[in-house]
Amino acid sequence: MCGIIGYSGPLEAKKILLDGLSQLEYRGYDSAGIALFDTLSNIRLIKRTGKVAALRQACAKEQDSSHCGIGHTRWATHGGVTDANAHPHRAGRVTLIHNGIIENYHNLTNEFGLEGKLVSQTDSEVAACLLDQFYRGNPLEAIKELTLHIEGSYAFCVLFDDRPGEIYGIRKVSPLVAAYTRSGALIASDLTALIPYTRKYFVVPEGHVAKLTGYKISLYDMEGTPVSPEIMEVNWNMDSAMKNGFPHFMLKEIHEQPQALKNTILPRMSKGLPDFTDDNIPDELFCQCTKIHMIACGTAMHAGMVARALMEPVLHIPVTVSIASEFRYEDPLVDQDTLAVIISQSGETIDTLAALRLAKSRGSRTLAIVNVKGSTIARESDFVLYTHAGPEIAVASTKAYSVQLAALYMITCRMALVRKNFTKDQAAAFLSGLLDAIPAMETMIARKEEEKHLVTHLINQSDAFFIGRGLDYAFSLEGALKLKEISYIHAEAYAAGELKHGTIALIAPKVPVIAIATQEHVFLKTISNVREVKARGAFVILLTKEHAQVDSSLADIHIRIPDMDDRFTVFPIAVILQLMAYYASIGKNLDVDQPRNLAKSVTVE
Numbered sequence: 001m002c003g004i005i006g007y008s009g010p011l012e013a014k015k016i017l018l019d020g021l022s023q024l025e026y027r028g029y030d031s032a033g034i035a036l037f038d039t040l041s042n043i044r045l046i047k048r049t050g051k052v053a054a055l056r057q058a059c060a061k062e063q064d065s066s067h068c069g070i071g072h073t074r075w076a077t078h079g080g081v082t083d084a085n086a087h088p089h090r091a092g093r094v095t096l097i098h099n100g101i102i103e104n105y106h107n108l109t110n111e112f113g114l115e116g117k118l119v120s121q122t123d124s125e126v127a128a129c130l131l132d133q134f135y136r137g138n139p140l141e142a143i144k145e146l147t148l149h150i151e152g153s154y155a156f157c158v159l160f161d162d163r164p165g166e167i168y169g170i171r172k173v174s175p176l177v178a179a180y181t182r183s184g185a186l187i188a189s190d191l192t193a194l195i196p197y198t199r200k201y202f203v204v205p206e207g208h209v210a211k212l213t214g215y216k217i218s219l220y221d222m223e224g225t226p227v228s229p230e231i232m233e234v235n236w237n238m239d240s241a242m243k244n245g246f247p248h249f250m251l252k253e254i255h256e257q258p259q260a261l262k263n264t265i266l267p268r269m270s271k272g273l274p275d276f277t278d279d280n281i282p283d284e285l286f287c288q289c290t291k292i293h294m295i296a297c298g299t300a301m302h303a304g305m306v307a308r309a310l311m312e313p314v315l316h317i318p319v320t321v322s323i324a325s326e327f328r329y330e331d332p333l334v335d336q337d338t339l340a341v342i343i344s345q346s347g348e349t350i351d352t353l354a355a356l357r358l359a360k361s362r363g364s365r366t367l368a369i370v371n372v373k374g375s376t377i378a379r380e381s382d383f384v385l386y387t388h389a390g391p392e393i394a395v396a397s398t399k400a401y402s403v404q405l406a407a408l409y410m411i412t413c414r415m416a417l418v419r420k421n422f423t424k425d426q427a428a429a430f431l432s433g434l435l436d437a438i439p440a441m442e443t444m445i446a447r448k449e450e451e452k453h454l455v456t457h458l459i460n461q462s463d464a465f466f467i468g469r470g471l472d473y474a475f476s477l478e479g480a481l482k483l484k485e486i487s488y489i490h491a492e493a494y495a496a497g498e499l500k501h502g503t504i505a506l507i508a509p510k511v512p513v514i515a516i517a518t519q520e521h522v523f524l525k526t527i528s529n530v531r532e533v534k535a536r537g538a539f540v541i542l543l544t545k546e547h548a549q550v551d552s553s554l555a556d557i558h559i560r561i562p563d564m565d566d567r568f569t570v571f572p573i574a575v576i577l578q579l580m581a582y583y584a585s586i587g588k589n590l591d592v593d594q595p596r597n598l599a600k601s602v603t604v605e
């Protein structure tokens with residue numbers, strides 16, 4: 001949350017910062033601001049509430065004479081959405097932008113007598129004031145002193161008045177990547193802002209300071225000793241981070257799913273079987289555990305719920321799924337016999353990271369399923385299985401969910417093989433079933449126009465219910481989340497058999513019920529539950545396989561996916577649920593890619 005960028009080099013800084021902020025906007029869009037060194041080495045500050053477009057407009061009159069500056073796009077935590085709370089913050093000789101939370105800012109305000117001096121309500125301004133107090137001409141020493149006092153998470157980029165052309169970057173937990181390019185030196189919260197200039201970059205290590213000048217980037221440890229950065233290379237290009245003719249990133253990313261699945265699965269297939277040799281994941285990791293604990297947030301957690309429903313009957317070991325923010329505080333039953341599977345698109349979600357650290361401290365072996373290369377969760381896990389979705393820009397996750405599932409299905413298959421729950425033939429058949437899900441997804445994407453009309457009823461309603469049993473219930477969870485977050489329709493997912501234990505009281509005439517019935521062994525049971533809601537006047541949208549037998553009077557709308565193995569129906573079903581939410585959001589004229597109050601990459605607790 002919050003996007004930060006810094007640039008020093010021969011080009012015009014204002015343009016680079018504004019373009020970078022547009023790329024980073026999905027990290028927060030409450031306000032935006034930049035600070036620029038002008039030709040007289042004075043620092044100019046421009047900040048506005050609202051999106052980067054508002055800042056761009058405010059900057060239009062500014063001279064294009066600066067070659068060094070920092071920029072920030074905010075997701076408000078401490079203090080409301082006001083110009084004063086927008087970053088950058090200035091205190092004496094220090095100008096600073098921040099992503100993260102300074103937890104002890106209140107105590108620091110008292111301890112250092114800052115009350116009355118602060119002009120914003122932010123924790124970040126407290127850090128700026130302290131840094132100014134500690135600054136005696138040596139940036140590294142002042143930064144070191146600051147880090148000794150502040151608690152919490154942070155990525156800072158700092159300008160000092162008497163150091164024109166220089167930017168200092170430091171981080172703890174919150175991400176920061178940097179690159180020296182032909183266009184100059186850049187530092188940012190994530191790669192999407194760097195990719196127009198370079199494919200090579202490094203992650204600023206925690207406890208190190210990156211110093212950018214127009215000519216180079218230097219990295220120092222806290223004692224001021226120069227350190228060589230570990231250079232990484234990104235395997236996607238600028239096109240992946242553009243809309244490329246689609247009206248929204250979300251629709252583009254829905255379309256990208258079949259390819260993302262191929263990119264994630266095919267390189268890990270050998271002789272028709274899953275093979276993680278190139279990922280350095282040894283089979284003994286899968287053999288030694290007696291239980292699996294999946295930990296994640298939001299959509300990633302829902303991928304875990306699907307995997308749990310899939311894995312337990314195959315592997316015959318307990319599989320638990322925890323919400324990362326709960327796991328941290330519930331004294332979880334994980335130990336050296338547990339395989340902790342950590343799922344995260346960004347690899348930076350702070351609760352998931354903290355849960356990973358807790359699982360490790362209890363002796364569990366950790367395997368992360370992560371999309372962003374070099375992210376903190378990827379680096380701190382014992383093993384990592386990268387998903388290859390490319391950058392996901394829409395705040396609502398779509399392709400990341402599908403590839404997380406693909407990775408989890410492959411893990412299930414490999415585990416079943418090495419633990420002898422599957423013969424080779426069974427494992428090969430499973431993997432081929434997974435590959436068959438890709439054309440099924442393509443079919444549903446090609447039929448997307450059909451989904452447009454089905455939301456006409458939905459968008460006039462304030463509530464919706466998603467029901468299913470077994471795997472179908474796990475899919476429902478994600479369907480409800482997608483609808484809520486981008487169409488603002490209140491939605492709940494229920495195990496179909498559970499409705500009559502209370503929730504059915506909410507089913508009144510016209511209330512939409514999206515019923516998923518793709519699992520053969522519980523099909524008739526689910527259909528009975530659909531009859532129960534239909535009898536109470538619900539507007540039923542039924543999702544089944546092509547040849548499922550159902551009365552035509554049962555559903556108001558019936559969507560059929562291609563006939564396929566029950567275990568893989570999540571892939572085409574996910575497309576339907578994503579498109580349903582997408583068209584509902586469009587139908588209500590909402591901001592699909594940047595829904596209210598949200599931001600991507602949740603780096604605050």
Ligand code: F6R
Binds near residue numbers: 301344345352397
């Ligand atoms: C919803 C969504 C979120 C994320 C969650 C975890 O569409 O995107 O629920 O899934 O914030 O994020 P990652 O996967 O980056 O840890």
